[in-house]
Amino acid sequence: MSRQNKELMHKHLFDGTAWNVYNPNLLNLSVGAPGPDLLEPCCDIFQQATAHCLEHEKKSNNSLIFQYGPTSGTYEIRKEVAKFFSEMYTNSVNCEDLIMTTGATQGLHFVLSTLIDFSGYIFVDEYTYMIALDSMRHFTSLKIVPLKLNDDGVDLDDLDEKVRGRHFKSKNKEFWAIYYTIPTYHNPTGILFSPAVCHGIVQLARKYDFLVLCDDVYNILHYGEKPSIDRLISCDARTDADFVGNVISNGSFSKLIGPGVRLGWLEVPPRVKPLLDSSGIIQSGGGFNNYTAGIVASLFELQLAQSHIARLHEAYKERMLATIEILKSELPKSCHFVPPSGGFFIWIRLPDQLKALDFMEYCMERERITFIGGSRFAVEEGKGQQFFRITIGFYNKEKLVDGVKRLCLTLTDYIKTVDMNNC
Known part of the structure; x- marks a missing residue:
């Protein structure tokens, strides 16, 4: 046991992890937080309010x-x-x-x-x-x-x-x-x-x-x-x-x-x-x-708060609707999701024979894209293995659309690979 705490010099909650949302080489679709482009005006408006x-x-x-x-x-x-x-x-x-x-x-x-x-x-x-x-x-x-x-x-x-x-x-x-x-x-x-x-x-x-x-x-x-x-x-x-x-x-x-x-x-x-x-x-x-x-x-x-909130609302709306359109057209037909009418999250179900955590490992290796497996949200052991959650808040529309397209393509490849291995 160490006798001294280690100073990590972290700058944000996701710093120092393999899932650092600010890492440009990673697309982390797990983080339910507004992105840097949305937070950027806060310095000015909080300066005025203070x-x-x-x-x-x-x-x-x-x-x-x-x-x-x-x-x-x-x-x-x-x-x-x-x-x-x-x-x-x-x-x-x-x-x-x-x-x-x-x-x-x-x-x-x-x-x-x-x-x-x-x-x-x-x-x-x-x-x-x-x-x-x-x-x-x-x-x-x-x-x-x-x-x-x-x-x-x-x-x-x-x-x-x-x-x-x-x-x-x-x-x-x-x-x-x-x-x-x-x-x-x-x-x-x-x-x-x-x-x-x-x-x-x-x-x-x-x-x-x-x-x-x-x-x-x-x-x-x-x-x-x-x-x-x-x-x-x-x-x-x-x-x-x-x-x-x-x-x-x-x-x-x-x-x-x-x-x-x-x-x-x-x-x-x-x-x-x-x-x-x-x-x-x-x-x-x-x-x-x-x-x-x-x-x-x-x-x-x-x-200042009212205009800031309205701006975030519009950005989230644009990102959610764009993500839903990609999923409707490119998510494999054997998968399922219910398009949300608001909020931050989309819940995707894989075919019964697949596990989301296995797909996440596959997706990280090939595309450097990650998300959260459904079992993390469940009380009962072993439940939710066929589900995963993605979020729409952090990345701008262009990066999010590109990432979700790549996610769908990778999922299509993954399903084919699993089916071939099971033959």
């Missing part, structure tokens, strides 16, 4: 941006977030319902540690965001239960059966269980949960009183018709006679402004707001990201 914010702090706010912030985040940032997303969504976001976080993964961890009985359960889709799974596994006493996923969302019968068989009344926390999901442009599958499924989830959550936490990080990134239900929390309507408050919307600016900003928010019902606000982890340090939240509030006040 000057605007700090001038206000110096003149009239007693430099409170450098103080412990209020637990939910300042009114200024919550007001700007609520205003912007009220315009984006089909129903309004209320400022008083928001708690600022450092991103969606931290929001998930905060909710798990504060609201869920540690003897309870985490229900997840059979394929789900892999880093969320990694975070959940740190809570070693919580049992993770996978749920069947259909093309229109979670299988409600499966959810009902698995929840009913494990239901208990918690004596220690507000909820005995949580269902973690991504109903809008799901990660990794890209699907959009249907209105029937969304309403069904809320009905079951009320019936068995479990919490639903939705990663709502892609919701405004629609590339065609705007979905009729753009976030599941809107189905948990406070005007309903049986409303209690069972849904949390977990948002982030990572895909909309830039991951390095480390700013997100939880939109929560009145039932749980005081519990989160009184948590020791937020009481000790105050608002999770008070300084950056102040800068981003100025970014919105100056209308």
